[in-house]
Amino acid sequence: xxxxxxxxxxxxxxxxxxxxxxxxxxxxxxxxxxxxxxxxxxxxxxxxxxxxxxxxxxxxxxxxxxxxxxxxxxxxxxxxx
Amino acid sequence: xxxxxxxxxxxxxxxxxxxxxxxxxxxxxxxxxxxxxxxxxxxxxxxxxxxxxxxxxxxxxxxxxxxxxxxxxxxxxxxxx
Amino acid sequence: xxxxxxxxxxxxxxxxxxxxxxxxxxxxxxxxxxxxxxxxxxxxxxxxxxxxxxxxxxxxxxxxxxxxxxxxxxxxxxxxxxxxxxxxxxxxxxxxxxxxxxxxxxxxxxxxxxxxxxxxxxxxxxxxxxxxxxxxxxxxxxxxxxxxxxx
Amino acid sequence: xxxxxxxxxxxxxxxxxxxxxxxxxxxxxxxxxxxxxxxxxxxxxxxxxxxxxxxxxxxxxxxxxxxxxxxxxxxxxxxxxxxxxxxxxxxxxxxxxxxxxxxxxxxxxxxxxxxxxxxxxxxxxxxxxxxxxxxxxxxxxxxxxxxxxxx
Numbered sequence: 001x002x003x004x005x006x007x008x009x010x011x012x013x014x015x016x017x018x019x020x021x022x023x024x025x026x027x028x029x030x031x032x033x034x035x036x037x038x039x040x041x042x043x044x045x046x047x048x049x050x051x052x053x054x055x056x057x058x059x060x061x062x063x064x065x066x067x068x069x070x071x072x073x074x075x076x077x078x079x080x081x
Numbered sequence: 082x083x084x085x086x087x088x089x090x091x092x093x094x095x096x097x098x099x100x101x102x103x104x105x106x107x108x109x110x111x112x113x114x115x116x117x118x119x120x121x122x123x124x125x126x127x128x129x130x131x132x133x134x135x136x137x138x139x140x141x142x143x144x145x146x147x148x149x150x151x152x153x154x155x156x157x158x159x160x161x162x
Numbered sequence: 163x164x165x166x167x168x169x170x171x172x173x174x175x176x177x178x179x180x181x182x183x184x185x186x187x188x189x190x191x192x193x194x195x196x197x198x199x200x201x202x203x204x205x206x207x208x209x210x211x212x213x214x215x216x217x218x219x220x221x222x223x224x225x226x227x228x229x230x231x232x233x234x235x236x237x238x239x240x241x242x243x244x245x246x247x248x249x250x251x252x253x254x255x256x257x258x259x260x261x262x263x264x265x266x267x268x269x270x271x272x273x274x275x276x277x278x279x280x281x282x283x284x285x286x287x288x289x290x291x292x293x294x295x296x297x298x299x300x301x302x303x304x305x306x307x308x309x310x311x312x313x
Numbered sequence: 314x315x316x317x318x319x320x321x322x323x324x325x326x327x328x329x330x331x332x333x334x335x336x337x338x339x340x341x342x343x344x345x346x347x348x349x350x351x352x353x354x355x356x357x358x359x360x361x362x363x364x365x366x367x368x369x370x371x372x373x374x375x376x377x378x379x380x381x382x383x384x385x386x387x388x389x390x391x392x393x394x395x396x397x398x399x400x401x402x403x404x405x406x407x408x409x410x411x412x413x414x415x416x417x418x419x420x421x422x423x424x425x426x427x428x429x430x431x432x433x434x435x436x437x438x439x440x441x442x443x444x445x446x447x448x449x450x451x452x453x454x455x456x457x458x459x460x461x462x463x464x
Contacts (some may be wrong), residue, residue, distance in 0.1 A: 007211060008283030009294045057216040073213055079297045080210070080241060080282030081196045081253045081273060081413075088362060089434030090445045138367040154364055160448045161361070161392060161433030162262075162347045162404045162424060175330020178344065182325050186351040186400040192420070193329065193344045194413065200337040249337040262345065262424055263455065269343070270417050277413075304414065 002031055002066050005073040006042075010051070014042045028053065029063045031072060050077040083112055083147050086154040087123075091132070095123045109134065110144045112153060131158040163229060163237045165222045167212050169244040174254050181238050181256045188235045190262035192269040194255045200248035201288075208246040209285040209292075217241075217281040224275050232268040234259050239272065241282065274304040314380060314388045316373045318363050320395040325405050332389050332407045339386045341413035343420040345406045351399035352439075359397040360436040360443075368392075368432040375426050383419040385410050390423065392433065425455040 001020040011017045021038075025031040036043025045051070053060055054073040066072065082101040092098045102119075106112040117124025126132070134141055135154040147153065174195040182191050198208050225237050236258040246252055253276060257268035276282075278297035285294050325346040333342050349359050376388050387409040397403055404427060408419035427433075429448035436445050 005213070007213060007281075008285075012294075054213070054216055057213075057219065073216065075213070075281060076283065076294075077296045078279060078281050079284050079295050079301075080276040080280040086364070088364060088432075089436075093445075135364070135367055138364075138370065154367065156364070156432060157434065157445075158447045159430060159432050160428065160435050160446050160452075161431040162427040173330055174333050174342070175326040175328070177326070178329045178346070179324055179326020182346055182348065182402070184400065185348055187353070189348055189350045191325070191344075191346040191348065193342075193346075194417070195329070195333055195342040195344075196413070197333065197336055197340055197342065199340045199411070202338070249335065251333070260350070261451075262347070262428075263451070266345070266417065266421050266424075273413055273417075300412075300414070 001068060003071045004031070004035070005071065007073065008076045010042070010045055010074050010076050013045055014039060024068050025066055027063050027065055028055065028060065028072065031066060046074045051075065082149060084152045085112070085116070086152065088154065089157045091123070091126055091155050091157050094126055095120060105149050106147055108144050108146055109136065109141065109153065112147060127155045129157075132156065163222075163225055164239070165218055165225055166240045167214070167217055167221075167243060168240065169242065171250055172240055172242065172254065174251050177238065177240060177254050178256060181236070181258070185235070185258060187260070188258035189260055190265040191256060191258045192262070192265040194253070194269050194273050195251055196253040196273075198246045198248050198250050198252055204288050204290075205248060205286050206289065207248075207287045208252065209287060210243040210246060210252065211283045212241070212243045213281045220281050221276070224280075225272065228257070228268045228272055232257070232259065232264040232271070234264060234268050237268070237272075239276075241276070241280075243282070271308055274301070274308065277301045278305050314373075314376055315390070316369055316376055317391045318365070318369055318372075318394060319391065320393065322393065322401055323391055323405065325402050328389065328391060328405050329407060332387070332409070336386070336409060338411070339409040340411055341416040342407060342409045343413070343416040345404070345420050345424050346402055347404040347424075349397045349399050349401050349403055355439050355441075356399060356437050357440065358399075358438045359403065360438060361394040361397060361403065362434045363392070363394045364432045371432050372427070375431075376423065379408070379419045379423055383408070383410065383415040383422070385415060385419050388419070388423075390427075392427070392431075394433070422459055425452070425459065428452045429456050
């Protein structure tokens with residue numbers, strides 16, 4: 001069961017901040033497909049070019065394998081300060 | 082009697098910080114000549130290109146007339162901060 | 163080098179005082195304090211979100227980069243999250259170096275990074291509703307300055 | 314806008330705290346603190362001299378220029394004179410503006426001016442004697458940056 005975290009406007013859009021996705025997706029692309037099936041609008045939002053993905057608190061690009069304990073965070077454009 | 086102030090290294094060179102020069106010089110150039118006659122080394126030092134002159138707390142260039150109450154300050158290269 | 167992300171309010175003066183105390187070889191300390199603006203009533207509060215653990219690690223990475231790049235003696239970054247009221251401090255950055263140019267550039271660089279690349283999400287609450295803030299075009303331009311000019 | 318030249322020591326944190334307090338429209342405060350360096354024992358003390366009245370007036374002139382040039386909300390300059398020990402603050406500059414670029418540039422500009430054009434004379438006392446300090450070549454270069462780039 002991959003644990004998914006949404007930040008900023010993605011959280012408002014989906015209506016949740018943290019969720020476990022079962023059955024366990026084997027890869028990030030599989031997880032994205034599962035999220036799209038669950039909520040097409042969210043699926044589109046996390047596919048936007050400005051959204052970065054961190055797996056277990058490390059930024060990743062492209063597809064990566066996921067473990068049952070993986071924490072996957074979708075990070076929309078950032079702004080601090 | 083023009084009142085002369087020396088700052089920084091000029092003060093160390095001349096051995097004084099403040100002095101009244103009599104008889105009253107009519108102009109800044111006259112005052113410089115009087116200081117040179119008094120102390121040739123100081124005369125040379127105040128003629129150096131980096132030394133600015135303030136008369137009554139306003140920077141001046143070239144020659145200016147002096148009044149009996151004028152305060153003339155010789156300002157070697159500055160460094161604060 | 164200290165990086166702190168916290169919900170509690172902080173007083174920028176207390177941070178600068180502590181950061182300067184006991185330094186006898188750093189000639190220059192530059193600080194930046196970011197305050198929440200009231201926008202003359204248009205902003206009632208800011209809401210800042212971080213990704214605990216990840217946010218600190220990402221800032222630490224760029225802070226270490228800045229320390230080496232500018233030859234800093236020390237660096238402090240404190241960033242608030244949660245609800246922040248107008249006039250309260252959102253972020254504090256201080257950089258200590260032997261000479262002033264390095265300290266200025268490091269603080270400037272870190273702020274450019276924090277504004278557009280650090281993992282924070284910022285929502286503005288006002289009388290007309292709430293909206294998420296994205297970096298301004300100037301913020302992206304500011305960050306690009308450093309990519310164009312290798313030091 | 315406040316300009317102060319004083320013999321009494323000051324604590325930079327207290328100055329920054331006071332300067333930030335109560336601001337709800339300035340988003341950015343940049344401060345510079347110049348500390349006297351021990352130079353690992355080579356400097357026992359600095360001795361700073363000003364020309365009372367003239368020094369304040371000259372700084373006020375350039376501060377007003379900076380306020381207009383960078384569109385500042387506020388500005389504070391505090392400069393010590395007399396004997397200053399290693400680790401003590403020599404100068405403090407703070408600039409408040411709506412956005413950070415103006416605040417950074419104003420503090421940077423004011424320090425470049427103070428280092429090489431403000432009416433102060435600085436003597437370094439050490440175990441090997443005393444010497445008057447003149448601006449470094451870098452200080453002149455730093456000031457020239459502003460003359461070359463009209464804003």
